[in-house]
Amino acid sequence: MLPLLLILATFVRIHAHYTSGDVVYHPMPHFWTGVGFCPAGQIDHVGITFALADPALRYNLRQIAALPVGAVTHIRIHWLLELIQFWQYDPSGIPIYDFSKFDDFIDFLHEELRLSPVVEWMGNLGGVFIENPMQQSFYWEHLVKSTINHQIARHGSSRLVNWRYETWNEPDLHGYNKLNFTAESYLDYVQAVRRGLSKAGNLDNPDGKLQLPMYRSLRGPAGLFKDLSNHPLCWNLLKLCSQRVVYCPIDVLTFHRKGIEGTATEIVNGSLSLMAKIYEEYPSLKQLPVANDEADPVAGWSTPREFQADVRYAVTLMSMVMQFWHAKLAASPLSKLESISHDNAFLSYHPHEFTQRTLLAHFRMNETQSPHSQLIQKPVYAALGMLAKLGNRAADVELVNMDTKHSVEVLRTVSNGVGGPGQYMATIFLSPEEAGPKMTAFHHKYTLNMSIANESAFITELLVPQTTDPYYVWQQEGSPAYPNATLREAMRKAQTPRLYKTGPIWQYNSELVINSASIPLPWAMLLRVCSASWPKLRRPQQLSIAEVTHREVFISWMEHPKSTQCLLSYEVWFKERDNNGLFADWLLISRGWHLPYPSFQYAPGDKGSVNGFYKVRGVDVFNETSPYSQIVEYLEL
Template sequence: MRNLVPGHPSGRLSDAWRFCVGTGRFELALRRDYQDSLALVQREIGFRHIRGHGLLSDGMGVHQPYEHAGARHVRHSFTYVDQVVDAYLELGIKPFVELGFMPSGLASGDQTVFWWRGNVTPPSSHREWADLVKATVTHLIGRYGLDEVRTWPIEVWNEPNLKDFWQDADEAAYHRLYEVTAHAIKDVDASLQVGGPAISPGSDEWMTRFADFVTERSVPVDFVSRHAYTSGPAQHVPFGVHQTLRPASELLEQFGLPRRQLAGGPLAGLPVHITEFNSSYRPDNPIHDTAFNAAYLAPVLAAGGELADSFSYWTFSDMFEEVGIPTALFHGGFGLLTHRQVKKPTYHLYAFMARMGDQLLTRGADHLVTRDATGRVTVLAWAPVDVTGGPPVDGHTVRLSVPMGDAVSAFMLRSSVSEEQGNAWTAWCEMGRPRSPHPRQLDILREAAEPVRSHRNLPMTGGFVELDLTLGRHEVTLVELTAVVDETPPWWDDSRILGLGEGIA
């Protein structure tokens, strides 16, 4: 059956998918490979904000206590913060500020998380924590201007509903931290955006209790945030994990949950930011490297903007060290890119989305169709995936009648990634999974990572182009259609390209 695409836009396509992207801890941005990777992502995709952990952890050196004249003092140092934020802004991306983790000199305990030991205990002094928050925000405003920093959402902590990320998952202690932090931020300037509670899946009732708390205490809140993942418990193997997956539709369910929970209450209508999402919550799950991941997430990118104001892919790069330094180029990292800028299939899903128009024509279970201001029509289509482990569908067909106006024909450019095409992970496996590819191997992997492209001139009938897209295993494809204006000179004859035919002596 062929789907008829309407000729008139049904609305604007949300770009909530590009509002924010995740990153490894803040200090990693000082490294060359990180900045090279982010520059590539910004050229070809163009995210607006970036969020990661560790702004206030010891590695950034912001909180530096010292003794002088028999008294304790604190110097707030922003040497590294300035370098990181300067680099971000030069690349056209703004911080989505996450306040955490606890500096060791201000921590009430020694519990840490991750290989790099972010402290996850409450502050030993809420007054000193408030001073730290005020100093940080005041510095950012002084360096970058109030009008700029007003556009940076400020989120309080990360996943406090998990014992690994907040000591004992103490909800009352988090509420106290949020209250102190929100007031400290608003004391600097009331127009700054502050929100939370940045919860992980599994403790959804935290959101409603957070809403009750801030309402009863008149605590400022400008947005709410949570995370979304669909993977099951980790099945550990050396240097990696395997996990089951629930259907991708459950990601959309999680995206929409905050609005459903807050409907009818005082926080109804606040922006909802999904500040982390992916298939797996582990940075060592090989699913992230595969074409499966791209096809799995395609319907989420296509529809997620109807449910949340942003949803931030976790993360843009494999430059990420929560479970230690990676031991191989492909290691199941979260990134759209590996180290050394090898593109994964999910990278291309995002790059395809970046080439789509902003006028939504139609959306279906396996396709998204848009138009831009020039009249160019774009079709994103994806093959279905089976999270139960069944064989990938090969030969899935998407049939569309696409409106193109009064032209005689349309030029079609098709770009595809799948199990066999545009898939550096497959090439790496066939190469023998070299842990540290030498330069020639890296060149091969980068070439293998590029989408396969084809082009055709398609006839039009009654203002429509008939598309029949047959998709390979776990394929995601982008079709770009532009009306042809034929400027072939009247004397030209392609059959004479070898000099044969009329006029030969």
């Protein structure tokens, strides 16, 4: 067992609301819930349609969506608009589009995954824009308006409430600027997109009264903002906006700042430096919210790097969130930060299954009877799940010295309720991203400052090298290209945070002592404290069974957003149907697994069957269970 010492002891009660001693809590939206990727293959309707219909890619997205509720809310996919196919011009020369492939994918995102798209208005649908350079502005306005109106007609405007809209990705780069924008034509394009968004929507109420369209924010310019001579398009847009901000076509200023050496500090400092430069040049833009929607440790997702395979990437991402939060509170150039996003939703490929910048390791099993894909969740995937458990109010980041060079980052959060902030607390402890093997023992007394009037319980989960590192498990077995079922199960048992300690808290207030002297670096710990009066676990919803391969299924379900903070683990139950239609007793197929996230991959082996009925329930820190989910039958064809 990992040598982490937890001691809960009584101390003098402190009466506080949103403050504990000198700790002040601020409203904290979960601003890090975006992911993104670029589909592989040819950039046209056929290529993008093929790429986004790939079963392996859909399986990858299904697993990303199976993180705890709120961990990932938006997905930003380059060239998504190419799913819309140009059909023909009408007699007046206006393009007519076929939205069927776009609709199919959007339905998959919404109805099966509950993810919202970030629609980048970029593409050259059937060559329409290149063939009609003098009509580009009109055609963009028409496409934007038509796309939104089409979705409203299918499902109503409520489906689009959480969508995000962004201008062309990194338009100053030749690899992206496929319409050969000039400074003038680019500004015309952005204004046209803004008009299309403003005009989209149903203007007629059933009672015949005029209704103004819903206002839809436009994000942009999604630029790198290097020197003006090489990146004039994005800088010119900011110049235009600075002249009359009230008429600026963008509502959220988006930029891209990645690291160079792979550290969170680089990313945050680079973002601070860029925004300081922008505000120095255009001070009137300080009123716009800003977003770094490609905040990654290093550019080049496909370049293999060892740190991207293990706990180091997980700690880097979590540290980045914490440092951005600190910068947002510090009245810095990032005080208007709205969100950050990570480009790590790619599908990795051999021989870099773990080491590319992805959330999951992808094994293409080409030697099976029917080739298929196997996915293993990396520690960075688990990190997103841990961040999802944070409360809705947070203190500033604390630094606790380990030695003269290194500090542990501590982020305390609480959630409000009838009984005040003590009803739910979640704290992340984070070791340094990079640290040597010889360090002073970390022995930190952490004050919980609970203000509660009833029973509470705590739970701690850890991410540590080797123990919660499927990459290490794979390497120990020789890194096979086609891991067998035994190795895949071993990797999956190491892919979630390790449950360390859980138990009751009987005192009004307690303190926690953490001794990490023998824990290998780097590590992350999530501490949750729950009051018995916190909402009880609700019934898991939308249980889904998806085929992986013969006799293997991926089981996932949806969580209620306000009832899983105190979750300990899930239980997955199965009742087998044999060839004669007879049923066995219900079997707990997840026995021995720690399942803090809403998914489970079931592979009973050659002698077992996946045919039958499935149900799921949650268990909380008080060992109370939720109602079972709806029972779902699965039949392998």
